[in-house]
Amino acid sequence: MRILMMAAVAMALAMPVAAHDDDHGQPPWQGASAWPDRIVATFEGDPATSFAVSWRTAANVAVTRAEIALATPDARIDLVGRSVPAVTERVDLGTLVNNGRVIPIKANDTLPAVAYHSVRFDGLKPDTLYAYRVQGSDGHWSEWFQTRTAPTAGPIRFIYMGDAQNGVLSLWSRTIRAAFMAAPDARFMLHAGDLVNRGSRDVEWADWFKAGGFLHAMIPAIPVAGNHEYDMSDPADAMRRRMLSHLWRPQFRLPVDAALPASVQETAYVVHYSADLDVFVLDTNQPDLTPQAQWLDAQLQASKARWRIVTMHHPVFSSGGDRDNKAGRDLLLPILNKHSVDLVLQGHDHTYARGLLDAAAQAPRRTGFKVGDTLTTMFVNSVSGPKQYQFRKQGWDDYAPTGVKLERQGENGQFFQVIGIDGNRLSYTAYTADGVQYDAAVIEKRGNAKRLVKQENTAPPTRRFDNTLPYKSPDF
Secondary structure (H helix, E strand, O other), rough: OOOOOHHHHHHOOOOOOOOOOOOOOOOOOOOOOOOEEEEEEEEEHHHOOOEEEEEEEOOOOOEEEEEEOOOOOOOHHHOEEEEEEOEEEOOOOEEEEEEEEEOOHHHHHOOOOOEEEEEEOOOOOHHHHHHEEOOOOOOEOOOOOOEEEEOOOEEEEEEOOOOOOOHHHHHHHHHHHHHHHHHOOOOOOOOOOOOOOOOOHHHHHHHHHHHHHHHHHOOOOOOOOHHEEEOOOOOOOOOOOOOEOOOOOOOOOOOOOOOOHHEEOOOEEEEEEEEEEEEEEOOOOOOHHHHHHEEEEHHHHHOOOOOOEEEEEOOOOOOOOOOOOOOHHHHHHHHHOOOOOOOEEEEEOOEEEEEEEOOOOOOOOOOOOOOOOOOOEEEEEEEEOOOOOOOOOOHHHHHHOOOEEEEEEEOOOEEEEEHHHHHHOEEEEEEEEEOOOOEEEEEEEEEEEEEEEEOOOOOOOEEEEEHHHOOOOOOO
């Protein structure tokens, strides 16, 4: 049974924040009601035989349920839906309790409490299309959504996006919708952190859910907690401790692993998607990553999947401005190399960067990787929202002694990525928000050896601030 951890990990936005274009009163679609909204599918158990769904209502909806049925062509599948009772929790949007203290959340102080509900649909068939709906108060049903369970093996595609964070409804909406148009068969969407700018501001989550709309309910999410999902728990705290948004766990029903500390339950987890793919999620916001590093080492050692992907918010090799995550790199890179992790997907730096690493390199690589070259891992940093940073002046040159080489970079652009796995090949394509291919690579694996079999990284021209539209940092 899911462990609900609310007050102990909650946080507040007690400091004023910059105004933005969604602060002009509460939109009519923002308030909770008897009807279910903010519906999102996630993975909690085996994706081949189960999936989870969470949704929101007004606080007075204390008991509710969901229904599921095979997605057949029959017109009245609603007559054969199997009922599943929901787990319900009340969330006070205006205040939280932290170590016995009641702390107001000023950004939400005019909002009433709400209820979040979740179910896990179990006992399903692999690679099968199901239809489901969720209920608010009695008789207040959502529409029927369709989602497909994971295959036990075989070809899959999924979507990966870096930080949405700012201008989510206004500008990020075009990215997620373009991603769906490019990959309508995507099995899941991976969000590499900073889904919103202030994680405890309810209106920002309203924007995120509206921007994705029905896609959140039909394509399961693998969300990563970024630093903007954390904030100060108490402005009087001299240690300036940051705590996870009190909305994260109610909104996303995710795996709980007893081998991990309580502080990272449902922010660090693994999704064993199929025999071909394991996805390991890390929470790099923690001051000490050692417990997660040890967990990752053990999980990778035990993994039997053909392809292993690690995702986290803070990049191993930074690309934005003067950023660098040396402590995280020193701790995690040896583990990634030890297990020859195939792909690392990250966000945070608000630029585009893709590089390849050869862990066996005895000297810094002076030239880029060529088709036919062997490699260990591909690293990607990306951004899907409108907030943009300048690329590091030195690129990844100072990381060259590790064996990594930057293959493609970009500034001042919203990106999404489509990743495919088909047997011994992993294909990767990055697109700009207008659906134009920006970067592509294909990796082939034979036993423990990997080689680059395709790379398209010269067209269109590299995006720079000086060859794109004028940029002004958004005041969101």
